[in-house]
Amino acid sequence: MESTNDNVRSQMRKGVLEYCILSILSRKEAYASSLLEELKAANMLVVEGTLYPLLIRQKNQGLLSYRWEESPQGPPRKYYVITEKGRGQLAEMDAAWQEMVESIQALRH
Amino acid sequence: MESTNDNVRSQMRKGVLEYCILSILSRKEAYASSLLEELKAANMLVVEGTLYPLLIRQKNQGLLSYRWEESPQGPPRKYYVITEKGRGQLAEMDAAWQEMVESIQALRH
DNA sequence: TTTCAATACCTTGCAACACAAAGTACCAAA
DNA sequence: TTTGGTACTTTGTGTTGCAAGGTATTGAAA
Secondary structure, three states: OHHHHHHHHHHHHOOOHHHHHHHHHHHOOEEHHHHHHHHHHOOOOOOHHHHHHHHHHHHHOOOEEEEEEOOOOOOOEEEEEEOHHHHHHHHHHHHHHHHHHHHHHHHOO | OHHHHHHHHHHHHOOOHHHHHHHHHHHOOEOHHHHHHHHHHOOOOOOHHHHHHHHHHHHHOOOEEEEEEOOOOOOOEEEEEEOHHHHHHHHHHHHHHHHHHHHHHHHOO
């Protein structure tokens, strides 16, 4: 069944979304809709209702800031920018991710 | 701060715990307390309040079964056993995990 | 001028889950 | 019979992912 498969993947994505967001934003600024597309392209599908609160949380933690920018068409865009604190967090997440990959590799022999 | 670091790791562990449990049980039967020790040794620390409900969920999904066994000391132990369905799920999780590792590797360049 | 479609941001209500903490039960030795 | 070790279970709380619905801006078509 497809849905079982989807649940497995969806479950695993939990906990690494913040890592993915910071990773993308560490390379370039982006607004929510463009992040959605990048994540989709990276097979880390997320929906609006997940992403917006997550960005707000990261901003409140001081990991991100943002600025408004006119759009060529439609309403203005909220471009998120990673902060120094965010880069620090990203470095920690890199280490944590690496360790987890190794732990699981060990578990799977 | 230590706690920030812990939060990052704790957050990332979410979603792969079920994978770890099935992985351990695919090699040998185990009871909760011994699973706790194995996970701790594998740097995937979990606490009782997390593990017990998780095992019950996986049992209710038909991924695990269990049998009681006398303990040399103390109350009887509930040995969990992976089922065929559980092995199927584990195979899916292997694939999902592999894909996610690759996705994140791509995101991180 | 009004309507429409596209774009973009945000909120609400719900369910799942990890965890801390407290509770229950069994057993053997002191 | 009390104590300590082992083991399983439950309760309450906070966080989070998600579906669904809502608000607002813009430009072009009707």
